Amino acid sequence: MIIEFEKKDFNIKHIFECGQAFRWYDDGDHFTSIHKGKVIYIREEENKIYINSPLEDFDSKIWEKYFDLKKDYGKIKNSLIDNEELNKAKEFGYGIRILKQDEFETIISFIISANNMIPRIKKSIETISSMYGDLIFEDEKRRYYSFPSPERLASADPKDLRKYARVGFRDERIVTASKMLLEPSFNINLLKNMETDILREKLIELPGVGPKVADCILLFGFGRAEVFPVDVWIKRVMEELFIGEEVPKSKIKLYANKYFGNLAGYAQQYLFYYGRENNIGKERKKENKAK
């Protein structure tokens, strides 16, 4: 079974490489992605996108939701302020979409992301899935495992997470957060219905979740598109392109809100991808250090 649609505001590479997701592979002529215990192959041809699954139980609705296909990203881009630098970023990452990822997986993934780098985060998540998830499929490239349930991760030994999944000091955080997420006050349906600021406070109760990680979870796991996560990259990019001077991390959000309003999350993705791929702000940082 297959989903097929017009290639408009959709670029597979942009979607997966803009730093929002970790369970995907660039397999040359196609990308492979794992989500909610399912595997898909996704490829672009001329002006069409094809998503197909090697598994029997293919539910196109899951993937429509995951890729946010109902949303008109052209319209979003047009609604963002007309700013020269932002326009460049929009053009550069023209096919970015914000994925709607599984809530639990997003929480654990971004706890792992703290003080960490994307290739290492990907490796840790892959190992964790192979240790505590279920084998769902195998092709000539690799074996695919589902991301473990909160129950499975709650009973994991932090020492194993450290030793095999190389998560370092995040080991206890992962297990404790998984345990807390099994408590009634963290019931997923309860969380889903919370107002964004309340939900952020709730998420920060989890060990390993601070303001930045909470914002990533809100944006990528709970679909709160008005949220603007501030990491070292986006800080540099905002300072370089919009603010013109170094400001504390806490101030960056105020600028984002002023410029992008409730579309801040989309702007963040275009700017993050554009800034990181082009090393924006990094040179200036080096210069400052040399002084």
Place this chain on the structure above:
DNA sequence: TAGCAGGACGTAA
């Protein structure tokens, strides 16, 4: 081999 990159968190000012 030492240095660096990357957020959370505890402590101190």
Place this chain on the structure above:
DNA sequence: TTACGTCCTGCT
């Protein structure tokens, strides 16, 4: 409220 040192791994 802000500023700092520490927690790890993997790369150069």
